[in-house]
Amino acid sequence: MRVTNCLYLGFVLCNAPSAMVELETTVVVKGDKFVYEGDISGDANETLLSLYKNNGQIKTLEIKSYGGEINLGMDLGEFVYKNNLTVEVNDYCFSSCANYVFPSGKRKLISNRAVIGFHGGASSNEFDDSEFEKELASLSIQQREETLNEAANYMKDSIKREDAFYSMIGVDQRITTLGQSDDFSQFDEGGYDGWYYSISALNKLGVDNVFLIEPPVEYKPIRSDLTLFEIDADKF
Structure with a gap:
């Protein structure tokens, strides 16, 4: 499989290549927006919640993130959905941020x-x-068995939660895995780190109300060491 997540001790399902990890996350109010920059984290999510309690009139979250642990991503997504926030992306939103x-x-x-x-x-x-x-x-046999059981439970719970999450927001769960399917095997040898969707493809997957601030789209890589391929609506 050319594009894979990773699972490591602590049961963090990696939603960004290690080279893309951001060192600091900030969440602040700027004008009429909440601005969230950096890895999605529990502390940052709590900061956003606190800010929202005192600034409930603000209805736009501007985010710039390479992602984070999937359950923290779903925590943030649920907060956005339940409070009817607009999400604005001017630079990048990768992995759990995109998912x-x-x-x-x-x-x-x-x-x-x-x-x-x-x-x-x-x-x-x-x-x-x-x-x-x-x-x-590096663990003892007993620790290894305990860790494997915990990891299996983590994955089981995360899969169940993800399924419920997409049902709630009305989006096709394939949005997270379509680029890993055999339909895109032509990218197997390309060293791709992931994929992105055209607006028409996003619409087809149930992601509606997507608006370009200044059309037309001019795709530019986030960085030189991150390669993505495009999935358009007529490709699936």
């Missing part, structure tokens, strides 16, 4: 250079578990 936060917005505003990138979710069939295996090798 769970972006499609949860009542409206989705994207710049013509914004990249909404996907590379798997809880329901993916394959994972890069190399780091997880390394960590397991």
